[in-house]
Amino acid sequence: MKIAIPVDEQNLESGVCPSFGRAPYFLFYNTDTKESYYLDNSAVASQGGAGIRAAQVIADHGVKALLTPRCGENAEEVLRKSEVLIYKSIPGTVQQNIDAFAAEQLVLLSDFHPGFHGHEK
Amino acid sequence: MKSKGVKIAILSGKGGTGKTLVSVNLASVAGKSVYIDCDVEEPNGHLFFKPEKVREEIISVKIPVINESLCNGCRKCVDFCKFNALAFIKNKPYVFEEVCHSCGGCMLLCPEKAIGEQEKPIGKVQRGVSGNVNVHTGIMNTGEASGIPIIKSLLNENFLDKELPVFVDCPPGSACIVMESIKDADYCMLVAEPTVFGVHNLNMVYDLVRLFNKPHGVVLNKCLDGENPAETFCTENSIPILGRIPFDNELGSLNSDAKIAARESNRFRALFASLLETVMKEVRHDTTVNPQR
Numbered sequence: 174m175k176i177a178i179p180v181d182e183q184n185l186e187s188g189v190c191p192s193f194g195r196a197p198y199f200l201f202y203n204t205d206t207k208e209s210y211y212l213d214n215s216a217v218a219s220q221g222g223a224g225i226r227a228a229q230v231i232a233d234h235g236v237k238a239l240l241t242p243r244c245g246e247n248a249e250e251v252l253r254k255s256e257v258l259i260y261k262s263i264p265g266t267v268q269q270n271i272d273a274f275a276a277e278q279l280v281l282l283s284d285f286h287p288g289f290h291g292h293e294k
Numbered sequence: 295m296k297s298k299g300v301k302i303a304i305l306s307g308k309g310g311t312g313k314t315l316v317s318v319n320l321a322s323v324a325g326k327s328v329y330i331d332c333d334v335e336e337p338n339g340h341l342f343f344k345p346e347k348v349r350e351e352i353i354s355v356k357i358p359v360i361n362e363s364l365c366n367g368c369r370k371c372v373d374f375c376k377f378n379a380l381a382f383i384k385n386k387p388y389v390f391e392e393v394c395h396s397c398g399g400c401m402l403l404c405p406e407k408a409i410g411e412q413e414k415p416i417g418k419v420q421r422g423v424s425g426n427v428n429v430h431t432g433i434m435n436t437g438e439a440s441g442i443p444i445i446k447s448l449l450n451e452n453f454l455d456k457e458l459p460v461f462v463d464c465p466p467g468s469a470c471i472v473m474e475s476i477k478d479a480d481y482c483m484l485v486a487e488p489t490v491f492g493v494h495n496l497n498m499v500y501d502l503v504r505l506f507n508k509p510h511g512v513v514l515n516k517c518l519d520g521e522n523p524a525e526t527f528c529t530e531n532s533i534p535i536l537g538r539i540p541f542d543n544e545l546g547s548l549n550s551d552a553k554i555a556a557r558e559s560n561r562f563r564a565l566f567a568s569l570l571e572t573v574m575k576e577v578r579h580d581t582t583v584n585p586q587r
Contacts, residue, residue: 216378219376219378220376220377221377221378221393221439222377222378222379222390222393223378225378225379225381225390225393226378228381229372229378229381229382232383233382247390247393250390251381251383251388254381254383254384254388255383255384
């Protein structure tokens, strides 16, 4: 299964990025083959709608599960309609989150914030 | 020389400095005049003027509607939208209405002509009369992304009497919505509070009016005895000080009762008449020195 995680740095020992839409990179990881790659988040400098665009990228890459600490309502809508499950990441490294996901220890994210539209400062 | 139909914008870097106080009172002492409330997120000038014979116009924007039977899923519209208002879900575009900026680009671009438009109301404009003042108020519906279409309608020349002076009560801050409000102004009045925080906010709008190359001056509001950081800022940057409004119990009381001080008290009528005279002098001076404006 292909999963995705928003990350601050391109290595498995760094933490999960606290923001989904504005994360600098996304990690894509295949839990069957253990293969991974990183992608620059093209939404990071968006004037608005960053979550929508980031969710689009996740869906376009055939991801089945996103691991993130937070997610906005618009991104959630894109992901839900694209049948991507959203799991709440845990404190710790990216690798620890991958392991927790594989061990089925993560829970689905249930609260989605209404966004920061124009209130990001 | 220009004095008829002169447009004066009143702005400040944050809310609560006294933009509406200054705008409402200047319009009230200007004889026949026009007051325009561009603070569409929370317009309150009408609370003072209590305009009559109000006519209302709904302001709408156009948002895209996808005709799924014509769409072939080429995705050009989604890739084009720089506001990320379109997502591509299960091979069809999906519109996020509240993110759309109504640029119309997706509709023009669609090779299959699968995108139409529909009107979406975002607010309204009210035009009424209070004494000698024509009062124009913009009101944006809660949650809308941008009030700019409402401001464009408010400042539409076709609705304004070209013979009358116009006072534009701007939204706070220095964002797009303020730029739209001052775009056609002949002169900008910056209202400032006598605090360090006030100076920070004054500096934001000072940068803005210089960027727009607008002649400008400062009104010092809530003045107390002693040091006034905003005044020091003006002196250091050679910004004309147009007037000083005292931190005054009576003025505060009148204002909080939604009364127009210049209509209630001779003292304040004189204060705002003098401020108006100074501003008009500055405007005339500027049009003489910079006739290209």
